[in-house]
Amino acid sequence: MAHTILAATTASISExxxxxxxxxxxxxxxxxxxxxxxxxxxYCVPAVQPTRRRWNGSRTSS
Known part of the structure; x- marks a missing residue:
């Protein structure tokens, strides 16, 4: 059966x-x-993406 893989990285259950x-x-x-x-x-999805900055709750005025 054909499956659509929705991720660029794959790994086996053994890995x-x-x-x-x-x-x-x-x-x-x-x-x-x-x-x-x-x-x-x-799919194994990380809780936090390290490349994204997290909002610290403060706003800066421009």
Whole structure:
């Protein structure tokens, strides 16, 4: 069965079990699709994207 993969980075379930933090880091802040027997099982989405600045609650006037 054909599947549409909605992420640029893929990893196997074995890779995820072996080293989960490295697998998530491979996505560089973007989702990583986890494959089980060459079929997408789930997407691993980081909680915070390191490339985006977080709003600190203060506003600056221009």
């Amino acid at each position: 995820l079990k072996r080293n989960p933090m490295t697998t998530v880091a491979a996505g560089a802040g973007l989702p990583v699709v986890i494959l089980n027997r060459s079929e997408p099982t789930f």
